[in-house]
Amino acid sequence: MAGxxxxxxxxxxxxxxxxxxxxxxxxxxxxxxxxxRKVARLELARSIRAFATGSLANGECLVRSGQLSNQQADQAxxxxxxxxxxSAAVLENPQVRKAADLLAQELTDSCDxxxxxxxxxxxxxxxxx
Numbered sequence: 326m327a328g329x330x331x332x333x334x335x336x337x338x339x340x341x342x343x344x345x346x347x348x349x350x351x352x353x354x355x356x357x358x359x360x361x362r363k364v365a366r367l368e369l370a371r372s373i374r375a376f377a378t379g380s381l382a383n384g385e386c387l388v389r390s391g392q393l394s395n396q397q398a399d400q401a402x403x404x405x406x407x408x409x410x411x412s413a414a415v416l417e418n419p420q421v422r423k424a425a426d427l428l429a430q431e432l433t434d435s436c437d438x439x440x441x442x443x444x445x446x447x448x449x450x451x452x453x454x
Contacts, residue, residue, distance in 0.1 A: 377416055378428060379428065379450070381422070427449055428449060
């Protein structure tokens with residue numbers, strides 16, 4: 326894969342898609358334990374979709390730039406997800422596909438997001454997921 330490894334996809338996804346729950350919304354005094362668990366599950370699901378989005382967009386960019394074949398990108402993305410304990414089935418989610426397409430449009434020729442600040446990139450994906 327010419328120097329491109331699944332870990333490269335992981336790094337791209339991890340840098341941007343950490344869980345986005347604000348500490349003040351999770352204050353035990355304001356929510357019941359059941360509500361806290363529900364919010365945590367929803368945020369975890371969103372984070373999983375966001376990581377898959379970043380990995381998919383990065384893979385598509387590497388294909389577009391000629392660094393990987395479609396097969397290599399698909400394999401690398403699947404491996405990256407598996408290494409995080411995420412099923413590749415998340416890649417079939419229409420929200421993930423749409424968000425990945427939007428994100429891929431923002432990637433530079435070197436397949437990074439240097440054209441966007443972190444908050445703008447997160448908002449772009451968050452709005453779709």
